[in-house]
Amino acid sequence: MPISPNQGSSAGGTAVTITGTGLANASAVRFGTRPGTITANTPTSVSVTSPAGHGAVGVTVSTPGGTSNPLSYFYLEPPTKFSLSSVQGSTAGGETVTVNGSNLNNATGVAFGANAGTVTSSNAGSIVATVPAGAAGSVGVTVTTPAGSTNGLFYEYVAAPGVTAIVPAEGPTTGGTATTITGTDLTGTTEVTFDGVPASFVVVSPTEMSAVTPAGAAGTADVVVTGAGGTDTLTAGYTYLAGPGI
Known part of the structure; x- marks a missing residue:
């Protein structure tokens, strides 16, 4: 007499079907000592909703016979979550995040807001998942297992910065020129470089920042702005001017 499924949430509520013979007029189905709720019954099957419980129990069917x-x-x-290995990333997705918690075995899904991520591995204490693409902002992270789901942790999608202009766009090779960089989503900027050389900078607003040029070789330089959401490049955006030679 098989039972399907043979496992479910400790909170109960799992739809279970027991098949066999002589099952007509079943009067009770017990999970251990607790009665389930019979929802359908034929001579060869009993459908029942499991009660709450814990651990391994024996399921019995009682009939007039x-x-x-x-x-x-x-x-x-049910699963619980304690922490995320990373709490922010690009709106493009693709980052690998570890969800730490308990009872995470056999995770069937992980969602970042309304978007489903991809579970690449799981065990009782952690899940490794690939973050899907999402809109800028904070979203809840939900983990689903055969025992239920849990949320309560948050992940922030950060838009990649966009660079539109730099003023002034030229200066001496010795560096030290104070410039203003304009663009979009500049708030989370972590680095500004001129042809790969880091520059000191201060973010003024989401659309403006100031940067002091480092020393560089005569000629054009790419200005690269990097943030948690990615990078953007103003190709040949700044020109280093050689000083006069006498």
């Missing part, structure tokens, strides 16, 4: 031998049923504890 007696009580069956027990079938094994396993209660699964």
Whole structure:
């Protein structure tokens, strides 16, 4: 007499079907000592909703003809989450994030807001997932297992910076020129470089920042702005001017 599924959430509520013979007029289905709720019954099957419980229990069916031998049923504890290995990333997605918690075995899904991520591995204490693309802003992270789902942690999508102009656009090779860089989503800027050489900078607003040029070789230089959401390049955006030679 098989039971399907043979496991479910400790909170109960799992739809379970027991098949066999002589099951007509079933009067009770017990999970251990707790009665389930019979929802359908034929001579060869009983459909029942599991009650709450914990651990492994025997499931028995009682009919006017007696009580069956027990079938094994396993209660699964719901997942909990403690932390994320990374709490922000690009709106383009693709980052690998580890969700740490408990009862995370056999995770069937992980969602970042309304978007489904991809579970690449899981065990009782952690899940490794690939973050999907999403709109800029904070979203809840939900993990689903056969025992239920849990949320309560948040992940922030950060838009990549966009660079539109730099003023002035030229200066001496010795560096030290104070410039203003304009663009979009500049608030989270972590680095500004001129042809790969880091520059000191201060973010003024989401659309403006000031940067002091480092020393560089005569000629054009790419200005690259990097943030948590990615990078953007103003190709040949700044020109280093050689000083006079006498």
